[in-house]
Amino acid sequence: MAKTWMITGVSSGFGREMTEQLLSAGDRVIGTVRSTAKVADLIKKYPDTFDCVILDVTDAAKVTETVNEAAAKHGRIDVYVSNAGYGLFGAAEELSLEEIDRILNTNLRGSIAFIRAAIPHLRKQGGGRIIQISSYGGQVAYPGNSLYHATKFGIEGFCESVAQEVAPFGIDVTIVEPGGARTEFRYGSARVAKLMPEYDGSATHAFLKMLDPKNGLAPGDPAKMAARIIESADTEKPLLHMVLGSQALKATIATLQKRLAEYETETELAASTDIVE
Structure with missing residues (x-):
């Protein structure tokens, strides 16, 4: 049965790939963009099932209004996909306040605004899905990515809490954690701070090699990843965390195991601060 999806940021990356696959399968997509230039072909090809909407997710009030x-125009929207976002690279001290505010407003506050706006409609219609496109960088942190990780760790904590809040209403939440993929995230939309020579040659600037296609492309296939995300909307009990990419899963498991091992050494330390009656 055809579904209606609302997806933010459909001009490129996973948003674009998902939209193409959904429309070709006969689903309806309400897709948000900041400019229609990159989706003009979809607007022309799918005039009845692709509703393209101009939206800057950094405007929280406009997100809610949109x-x-x-929802008023299309009635039931089955799946809301919070996808809009981008990468920002550079050491913490290399980033400007403007760069920090912009990525927080886009990746974190924009996603929060979109999900908050969707919840009342999903609740009133008796259920549905929320899909948050995060990253395995919401669990694994690397140098030179501090603010990007801040947004992804932040939105994952938000979604884990929201998932528990909305479960009684038949609303499921999935946090998608892709690994590196051959999208514009790395090879087009990524932003780099004004770099300082003090970090040259260190692990903090290792991202420069990653962002250069000449050094090899990311292993993830965007089409396959988009297909797995779409398929998750039909599962009866969807995963809360869905990792895409074998390298991403390996790194995530290793990080969580290391984190758990460290916590397990703190039993006496933690107990030493309890009040003993």
Whole structure:
């Protein structure tokens, strides 16, 4: 049965790939963009099932207004996909306050605003899905990515809490944690701070090699990843965390095992601060 999806940031990356696959399968997509230039072909090809909406997710009030208008226009929206976002690279001290505010407003506050706006409609219609496109960088941190990780760790904590809040209403939440993929995230939309020579040659600037296609492309296939995300909307009991990419899963498991091992050494330390009656 055809579904109606609302997806933010469909001009490139996973948003674009998902939209193409969904429309070709006969689903309806309400897709948000900041400019229609990159989706003009989809607007022309799918005039009845692709509703392209201009939206800057950093405007929280506009996000709410756009979601409400979409729900009023299309009725039931089965799946809300919070996808809009980008990467920002550079050491913490290399980043400007403007760069910090922008990525927080886009990746974190924008996602929060979108999900908050979707919840009342999903609750009133008796259920549905929320899919948050995060990254395995929401669990694993690397130098030179501090603010990007801050947004992804942050949105994952938000979604884990929201998943528990909305479960009684038949609303499921999935946090998608892709590894490196051959999308514009690395090879087009990524932003780099004004770099300082003090970090040259260190692990903090290792991302420069990653961002250069000449050094090899990311292993993830965007089409396959998009297909797995779409398929998750049909599962009866969807995963809360869905890792895409074998390298990403390996790194995530290793990080969590190391974190758990460290916590397990702290039994006496933790107990030493308890009040003993």
